[in-house]
Amino acid sequence: MTIKMQIHGLLFVAGEDGVSREELAQVLAVDLESISNALQQLQIELQENPESPIELVNYNQRYRLVTKKELESVLVDFARSPFVTQLSRSAVETLAIIAYRQPITRMGVDQIRGVNSAAMIQRLQSRDLIKEVGRVESPGRPILYAVTDYFMDYFGLKSLNDLPEIQELPLNSEASYSDLFNIKEWQVDFFDEENEYEN
CATH class of the missing domain: 1.10.10.10 (Winged helix-like DNA-binding domain superfamily/Winged helix DNA-binding domain)
Structure with a gap:
């Protein structure tokens, strides 16, 4: 080799x-x-x-x-097509963490989730739900992520202030970041409910 x-x-x-x-x-x-x-x-x-x-x-x-740049339009169309709109629970959890903690690095997401989130972040980015917003001035210059305008439009949010309050989650429950997307009965059919972490 x-x-x-x-x-x-x-x-x-x-x-x-x-x-x-x-x-x-x-x-x-x-x-x-x-x-x-x-x-x-x-x-x-x-x-x-x-x-x-x-x-x-x-x-x-x-x-x-x-x-390559030449594939940009094809990739955008694919990412938004109906047959790739299913995301796992772990993807939703990753998306929620970024929405509430942005700007945040992949390592920051990993620390909260307790697992490697590289695959999830790449998937969310390919579907235009998150984007790169800068880099941390530290060794390796890790990328900072935040949600996109498409994310805001999809969930009908005018600003991040419209996100449910974390305090609204029931105490003494197994609720997690991913459960926040169910509080206002948003379009949760966009995601499936599998529990397997895809890393």
Whole structure:
């Protein structure tokens, strides 16, 4: 297995958090020059391949795979189509945490949920329910997330002040962030009720 192939796999797993050259070198136990050469080769191959839907980008010294600009309209239509409007309970929980705690990083969401939320955040972002609103000035510059205008329109909210008060949740119950979306009988058919965490 080539270094380039291994890097491609690691970038796929890392998702939107991306990885730095130093992290790749440490994981693969190879020198930085080899990592740089492999990244450059991969970037060129993906960019020049007309059949590849993804490309390799470098933002603030972190590399990540993203879909090509040409696919933007197709992806937006897909994300909003009826057959992909079902989200699991764990996705709803992630969305609720971001809505109430925004702006918040993925690590912040993870700490509240107790599980890795990378997949959920990527799914919510692909459906235009959350968006990147900045980065924290700390090592790695983690991304800050907030809900989108589409989220506000879908749930009929004029502002975040229209969100139910957390204090409205019954005490001595198993209610969670995801239950907040049921208080005002919003369009909960948008979500399914499975309890399995999809990470």
